[in-house]
Amino acid sequence: MNWSPITGALAGLALVALPSLAQAAPRDPSGVWLTEDGKARIRVEKCGAQSTNICGYAVWLKVPLNDEGKPRVDFRNPDPKKQARASLGHQMIMGLKPNSEGKYEGKIYNAENGKFYDVTIWSEAQGELSVRGCMLGFLCGSQTWEQKTDLAQGQLTGPTNGANGPRADAEWAPKPNPAVANAAGSPATTGTTKPAGAAKTSAPKAAPSRTAAPAPQADPDE
Structure with missing residues (x-):
């Protein structure tokens, strides 16, 4: 195959890219x-x-109780249906998508003021996560989060939407596996299986019962 100078140049650019x-x-x-x-x-x-998306949940709070000694709730949430939910375990990172810069971007929820912000997260160093949030597209601030592998007292460790786990918003809740659901819902079979074509054995018929003849009655005229 003959390569033209243009084809060769394009191939070189592709290799560089x-x-x-x-x-x-x-x-x-x-x-x-x-x-x-x-x-x-x-x-x-x-x-x-x-x-392919990224979600995040508050699985531990330094101050999990309010001034009355009760679990803190998300009372500033703009959705009235969520204002009574516990702050511990709520979803705050909303299904971020990967972008062309090798980062994830989308929305993050701040329970302290009940507002959503544009957010971009990425990790350039092992054990560190960069989080950049913006309001109105230009008022931005950045944080660096530190990875933790130990368990803090009161930390949720269960699966999302499972026992002792955080709670996903409805649109990001884990979907059940249909195969597992069907297997769980199928009736169990017990006992031995009758081989195909086996002759059907009928129970023996009971012999007809004999009715005893009535005892002869004495003739009252005798």
């Missing part, structure tokens, strides 16, 4: 992260139908 494309693949940020102010631990994990 390959490393940059590989570098754009985002590092998986899954794990438990301590916020920069030390007030919460956030569990970050894959979510969505294809597990």
